[in-house]
Amino acid sequence: MIEVKKLVKRFGLKTILRGLDFSVQPGEFVALLGPNGAGKTTFLRILATLSRPSLGLVQVAGHNIPNQAAEVRAKLGVVSHLPLLYPDLTAEENIRFYGRMYGIPDLEERVTEVLEMVGLDNRRKDLVRTFSRGMQQRLAIGRAVVHDPEVMLFDEPYTGLDQDASEMLDEVLRSVAAKGRTVVMTSHDLARAEDLATRFDILSRGVIATSAKHEDLKNTNLLAFYKKSLEA
Amino acid sequence: MKTASPSFFKATMAIVQKDLSAELRSRELLSAMLVFSMLVILIFNFALELDPDVREKVTAGVLWTTFAFAGTLGLNRSMAVEKDRGCMDGLLLAPVDRSAIFFGKAISNLAFMLIVEAIVIPLYGLLYNETRIFQPGFLGVILLGSIGYIAVGTLLSAMSVQTRTRDVLLPILLFPVAVPVLLASVKASGGLLAGAEFAEILTPLNLLIVYDVVFIAISFMVFDFVVEE
Numbered sequence: 001m002i003e004v005k006k007l008v009k010r011f012g013l014k015t016i017l018r019g020l021d022f023s024v025q026p027g028e029f030v031a032l033l034g035p036n037g038a039g040k041t042t043f044l045r046i047l048a049t050l051s052r053p054s055l056g057l058v059q060v061a062g063h064n065i066p067n068q069a070a071e072v073r074a075k076l077g078v079v080s081h082l083p084l085l086y087p088d089l090t091a092e093e094n095i096r097f098y099g100r101m102y103g104i105p106d107l108e109e110r111v112t113e114v115l116e117m118v119g120l121d122n123r124r125k126d127l128v129r130t131f132s133r134g135m136q137q138r139l140a141i142g143r144a145v146v147h148d149p150e151v152m153l154f155d156e157p158y159t160g161l162d163q164d165a166s167e168m169l170d171e172v173l174r175s176v177a178a179k180g181r182t183v184v185m186t187s188h189d190l191a192r193a194e195d196l197a198t199r200f201d202i203l204s205r206g207v208i209a210t211s212a213k214h215e216d217l218k219n220t221n222l223l224a225f226y227k228k229s230l231e232a
Numbered sequence: 233m234k235t236a237s238p239s240f241f242k243a244t245m246a247i248v249q250k251d252l253s254a255e256l257r258s259r260e261l262l263s264a265m266l267v268f269s270m271l272v273i274l275i276f277n278f279a280l281e282l283d284p285d286v287r288e289k290v291t292a293g294v295l296w297t298t299f300a301f302a303g304t305l306g307l308n309r310s311m312a313v314e315k316d317r318g319c320m321d322g323l324l325l326a327p328v329d330r331s332a333i334f335f336g337k338a339i340s341n342l343a344f345m346l347i348v349e350a351i352v353i354p355l356y357g358l359l360y361n362e363t364r365i366f367q368p369g370f371l372g373v374i375l376l377g378s379i380g381y382i383a384v385g386t387l388l389s390a391m392s393v394q395t396r397t398r399d400v401l402l403p404i405l406l407f408p409v410a411v412p413v414l415l416a417s418v419k420a421s422g423g424l425l426a427g428a429e430f431a432e433i434l435t436p437l438n439l440l441i442v443y444d445v446v447f448i449a450i451s452f453m454v455f456d457f458v459v460e461e
Contacts, residue, residue, distance in 0.1 A: 050324055052460060074327035082318030084325075088254040100246035101326035103238035127257070143322070 001026045001151060001182040002047065007056035009042055016042045018206035019056070026150075029183040031197035033190070033226055038203045040186040044155045047184065048078050061150050074102070077144035077152045077181075081159035083136040084143060087129035091120050091139055094128060095146055102147035110146060118142040118172055134165025138172050154185035158192060166192070194222040202229040240335075243328040247336025251310070252343065261309045265302040265348045272298045273356055287360055292422035295356060295365070296414055299349060299374075300381065304403050306344050307385040310337065311393040320393075324459060334455040338386040345378050369424045373440070377417030380444040381410050387451040391458050413447070416440040 002024040009017040016039045024030050034040050045051040047060060049069040058065040061075040078084075085094050092111050099107045115121040118138040128136060137157065144152065157173065158166050170192065187193045193200065194214075200222060201211045210229040217225055238246070255261055276294045280286060314320040314337075323333050353374070357365050364370070385406050392401040419436035 048321075048325060050321055050460070070327045070329070073325055076325065078321070078325055080318060080321070082321075084318045084322035086250065086254055086313070086319060087317065088258045089250065093250075093253065097246060097250045098322065098326070101238060101243055101323070101328060103242070103327075 001028075001061060002184065003057070003059040004047075005057040007043075007046065007058060008054045009039070009046060009051070010054045016206055017046075020203075020207050022201065022208055024182055024184060026182050027180070028199055029185070029197045030199045030201055031193035032184055032186045032201050032203055033188075033193060033222075034186075034203035034209075035230065039206050040203050041155055043203065044078075044153050044184065044186055048076060048153055049073055074147065075150045077147070077149035078155070079137075079140050079144045079152070079157050080155040081157065083128075083140040085128045085136060085139060088127060090125050090127055091115060091131075092124040094139065095142055098143050099146050104147060114142040114146050117145070117175075132165070133160055134162070134168055137161060137165070137169055141169075141172050150181060152181050152183045154183065154187070156186055156188070158187065158189050170196070190222045190226060200225065202226060204230055238326075238328055240329055240332045243326065243332040244336045244339065247323070247333060248339045248343070251337070251340035254313070255340075255344065261306050261344055262347060264309065265306045265344065266351060268305055269298050269302040269348055269352045270355065272301055273352070273359070277360070287362065288425070289422075291356075291360075291362060291365065291425055292418050295353070295374075296377065296418050296421070298352065299345065299378065300407070300410070300414060302348055302352075303341075303345050303378075303381055303385060304406060306348070307341055307382070307389040307406075308393075308399055308402050310341050310344070311386075311389040312398065315393045320459065330456045330459060331452045333459070334386060334390075334451055337390075338382055338451070341386050342378060342382045345382055346375070349374055349378065364425050367424065370421055373417060373421045373424060373437070376437075376440045376444060377413055377421075380413035380417075380440065380447050383444065383447040383451050384409050384413070387447075387455060387458060390455065413440065413443050416443060 002022065004020060004022040007017050007020040008015065020043065032040050032043070042051065046053050046058060046065065049065055049072050052066050060072045063071040065072055089097065092115060095111045095114050096107060099110055104110050112121065115124050118141055120135065120139055120142070123135070128139065131139065154173070157169065161169060173196065185193065185197065198214050199211065202209045212225055273294065280290060314323065324330065353365055357363060388405045388409065389402055392398045392405055395401055416436040416439040420433045420440060423433035423436070
């Protein structure tokens with residue numbers, strides 16, 4: 001579903017990604033872990049077609065980036081630590097707007113469906129600026145799945161959430177965003193990543209340093225694996 | 233779910249409708265532009281001691297200076313709304329030609345600018361007993377000048393909003409580039425107010441139309457590169 005070969009990303013003289021190889025099979029949930037500045041967000045922004053690769057091959061859902069970026073975007077949903085929502089519009093107006101940008105047929109039905117999925121149907125007429133951070137993040141998931149994408153990218157979705165809101169988001173991520181989809185998530189929350197993901201890739205110094213499947217971590221936990229990967 | 237890529241026109245209109253709905257509710261942008269415009273006109277009145285003779289000569293300049301400054305405020309605010317909560321990324325993630333985003337933002341910015349002008353021009357006429365500004369030719373020049381200013385302003389605000397010094401950077405970038413539009417607008421509208429023949433204002437009018445077309449074409453071509461990292 002996602003194929004990346006020898007990806008290089010430079011900002012001026014600074015090289016962030018140094019020949020990164022990465023692939024994700026359909027239905028996999030990959031947690032992309034690594035220290036600050038490792039290039040996780042840069043990598044996700046390239047997959048999301050928000051940033052151009054300097055060198056290398058990037059394919060998402062069978063389409064090349066950047067040449068077929070519009071085709072990729074139609075199959076992609078992105079949730080980041082920012083909600084990407086308009087505070088002066090209501091919840092339903094936000095979803096409706098993004099639905100129009102994706103050319104969704106039967107839009108009103110889909111708006112209701114999405115709001116019900118993320119548990120905000122009873123607040124559909126409320127302005128987003130009156131929502132708590134947790135509610136905004138749930139609505140952000142609704143925004144990201146409005147076009148029923150095949151691939152989901154989560155960039156630090158738990159940032160700024162308290163424990164209760166994080167647990168609620170866990171549930172929505174599992175039941176709405178990740179269900180039946182291919183997912184790549186960056187996070188510093190190892191416990192949550194261990195709980196959600198089927199594979200863990202450690203990004204360090206611009207390349208994938210190590211990779212392990214969930215079942216391979218039987219005798220160790222993710223924290224130990226993470227530390228060992230960075231020490232290597 | 234089967235989704236069809238929205239047409240260029242539908243995506244553009246979705247952005248316009250979204251901007252107008254949000255502004256109708258918050259009125260942050262329009263109120264700032266309006267208050268600023270009125271203050272500028274009052275300051276000019278005191279600074280230039282606008283007696284009837286002086287007023288005849290400077291009306292076009294005063295109005296265009298006011299619109300240019302107020303327009304910068306609106307352009308900055310309009311793009312900051314997209315940037316501050318990551319909404320620009322939300323727009324860029326949509327499977328549409330990115331120039332649809334430019335046209336959507338430019339049309340809503342133009343609408344805000346025209347609303348401000350529609351309030352400021354009668355107010356100017358009322359305050360300074362100036363009735364010549366209501367002639368259709370003058371209003372046509374205002375429209376042409378606003379289109380060119382907003383076209384280049386929307387493009388440059390998309391660039392400046394990505395920097396930390398966006399409030400300062402936009403006017404620094406915009407005013408030198410917009411000088412041809414502003415000069416042609418002042419010349420054409422000044423000529424109309426002075427009762428010049430149509431042939432006399434044809435040159436600035438033609439320049440204005442050419443600048444509008446050129447700025448819109450350039451913005452259409454380069455917007456994708458401006459907003460992408």
